[in-house]
Amino acid sequence: MEQHELVIIGGGPAGLAAAATAAKAGVESLLMDEQATPGGQVYRAVGETSVQRAALLGPDYQRGRELVEQFNDSGAGYLPNTTLWNLNDQREIGILRDGQASLICADRVIIASGAMERPIPFPGWTLPGVMTAGAGQILLKSSGLVPGNGLVLAGVGPLLLLLAWQYLRAGVKIHAILDMAPTGNLWKALPHLPNALRAHHYILKGLQYQLQLKWAGVKFFNGVTDLQAVGNDSLEAVEFTHRNSRQSIKTPLLFSHFGVIPDSHLSRCTACDHRWDSAQLCWRPVTDEWGNSSLDGISVIGDGAGIGGAVAARHAGRVAAFESVRALGYMNEKQRDEAAREDQRWMKDDLRIRPFLEALFRPPSALLSESEDKTLVCRCEEINAGEIRCAIRAGHEDTNQIKFLTRCGMGPCQGRQCDNAVSQIVAHELGVDMLVAGGYRIRPPIRPLTIEQLAALDVGSVSK
Numbered sequence: 001m002e003q004h005e006l007v008i009i010g011g012g013p014a015g016l017a018a019a020a021t022a023a024k025a026g027v028e029s030l031l032m033d034e035q036a037t038p039g040g041q042v043y044r045a046v047g048e049t050s051v052q053r054a055a056l057l058g059p060d061y062q063r064g065r066e067l068v069e070q071f072n073d074s075g076a077g078y079l080p081n082t083t084l085w086n087l088n089d090q091r092e093i094g095i096l097r098d099g100q101a102s103l104i105c106a107d108r109v110i111i112a113s114g115a116m117e118r119p120i121p122f123p124g125w126t127l128p129g130v131m132t133a134g135a136g137q138i139l140l141k142s143s144g145l146v147p148g149n150g151l152v153l154a155g156v157g158p159l160l161l162l163l164a165w166q167y168l169r170a171g172v173k174i175h176a177i178l179d180m181a182p183t184g185n186l187w188k189a190l191p192h193l194p195n196a197l198r199a200h201h202y203i204l205k206g207l208q209y210q211l212q213l214k215w216a217g218v219k220f221f222n223g224v225t226d227l228q229a230v231g232n233d234s235l236e237a238v239e240f241t242h243r244n245s246r247q248s249i250k251t252p253l254l255f256s257h258f259g260v261i262p263d264s265h266l267s268r269c270t271a272c273d274h275r276w277d278s279a280q281l282c283w284r285p286v287t288d289e290w291g292n293s294s295l296d297g298i299s300v301i302g303d304g305a306g307i308g309g310a311v312a313a314r315h316a317g318r319v320a321a322f323e324s325v326r327a328l329g330y331m332n333e334k335q336r337d338e339a340a341r342e343d344q345r346w347m348k349d350d351l352r353i354r355p356f357l358e359a360l361f362r363p364p365s366a367l368l369s370e371s372e373d374k375t376l377v378c379r380c381e382e383i384n385a386g387e388i389r390c391a392i393r394a395g396h397e398d399t400n401q402i403k404f405l406t407r408c409g410m411g412p413c414q415g416r417q418c419d420n421a422v423s424q425i426v427a428h429e430l431g432v433d434m435l436v437a438g439g440y441r442i443r444p445p446i447r448p449l450t451i452e453q454l455a456a457l458d459v460g461s462v463s464k
């Protein structure tokens with residue numbers, strides 16, 4: 001099997017910073033990502049985007065250019081268009097590239113697989129014309145595509161506001177923004193405000209987006225509940241409750257968004273320890289201050305280890321790289337501590353905003369666990385909330401039993417879309433906490449792989 005010193009999975013700010021730092025310190029480093037270019041979610045396609053589009057996306061996006069340049073100049077190896085379908089506790093890595101499946105291994109692995117949008121089933125969410133805000137932003141960043149006939153944005157989270165602001169600058173007609181954060185969230189967030197003020201630039205940015213959108217005449221509905229996408233073959237209108245009255249807005253397009261959670265399937269595939277984070281409402285790996293997981297030689301960093309944002313991810317990448325450099329024998333503990341000190345300090349400062357944001361943008365609990373029986377939860381296998389409840393009432397009391405019985409989570413996405421929703425329904429029905437309800441046991445392949453690709457598995461060289 002091809003052997004590497006350090007393999008980094010994910011080319012977002014965490015992975016790019018880790019790979020560049022380790023390579024500069026003399027470690028043979030190889031970064032792989034399923035995207036075609038470096039940047040991850042936040043800086044997607046930043047190296048290729050026109051100056052005009054980059055300006056429209058805002059100064060935060062443009063900052064990614066410098067990071068990508070540092071990575072390009074570092075001498076780290078790079079495998080774009082490369083999907084990881086397996087990683088085990090022996091650091092054997094299953095790769096799919098140009099249709100060829102391969103296995104390689106590494107002395108150390110840094111998982112920087114980032115975040116994904118929190119999938120929340122609601123009535124009509126599978127209708128054509130309903131997408132996530134993140135998907136809309138991917139089209140904008142990578143191809144400059146924007147909706148031509150206007151749209152409605154609904155949900156909670158800073159990304160919703162950021163996308164609305166970017167669309168406003170791109171001249172897109174926003175019919176309305178339906179803010180679904182419960183009104184009580186603000187009071188719950190207030191105790192965290194003094195600490196959050198140490199990273200007050202985030203708050204100012206959010207206020208600036210809101211003001212500009214309001215000045216431009218975009219209509220905000222706060223405290224929205226009972227969101228429903230309505231239509232026959234595709235979306236025709238969005239219905240919702242606002243101040244006790246049922247309302248409807250005609251629109252061909254609805255972008256929903258309910259925050260981001262760690263994309264943890266790769267780390268969970270290794271079976272390193274994970275815990276349920278009740279503030280971020282997600283599974284996250286247990287890591288130490290250097291990003292080390294409970295498994296020897298495997299670190300998890302950036303949003304994949306818990307949502308912290310792009311700046312914290314970049315610092316976490318450097319910190320984990322210094323730890324790998326030490327573990328591989330290129331520096332001693334004292335040198336590592338000195339090299340990482342500034343990044344650890346910046347990271348700590350930047351993360352001060354998080355408890356405030358988590359409380360402010362916490363999705364409503366009814367949305368998480370009280371889906372209507374007929375709402376599809378597993379989109380791949382077409383299993384609805386009623387079928388899941390039926391299985392629970394028949395005595396199947398943990399998430400994996402529900403999976404075996406109903407096949408939910410067994411489709412092409414391997415449960416990435418329904419994992420949390422099923423666990424939340426189990427926890428709610430049985431009145432237990434998420435640790436008891438459990439999450440899906442994640443097994444390879446975590447990304448689709450055909451039998452033909454598996455049969456032609458190559459244990460030779462992938463990076464030459």
Ligand SMILES: Cc1cc2nc3c(=O)[nH]c(=O)nc-3n(C[C@H](O)[C@H](O)[C@H](O)COP(=O)(O)OP(=O)(O)OC[C@H]3O[C@@H](n4cnc5c(N)ncnc54)[C@H](O)[C@@H]3O)c2cc1C
Nearest residue numbers: 010012013014034040041042084113114134302303309310
């Ligand atoms: C859709 C979306 C859009 C976002 N947009 C913004 C934004 O505009 N501004 C902002 O501040 N924050 C944004 N965020 C949050 C942002 O992603 C993070 O704060 C930041 O990018 C985290 O950096 P990271 O390096 O941890 O991960 P990411 O930037 O997410 O990078 C992770 C990388 O890992 C790769 N990867 C994951 N799994 C595999 C696999 N199995 N095989 C191969 N490659 C894999 C992905 O392709 C990705 O490139 C967005 C999040 C999402 C989900």
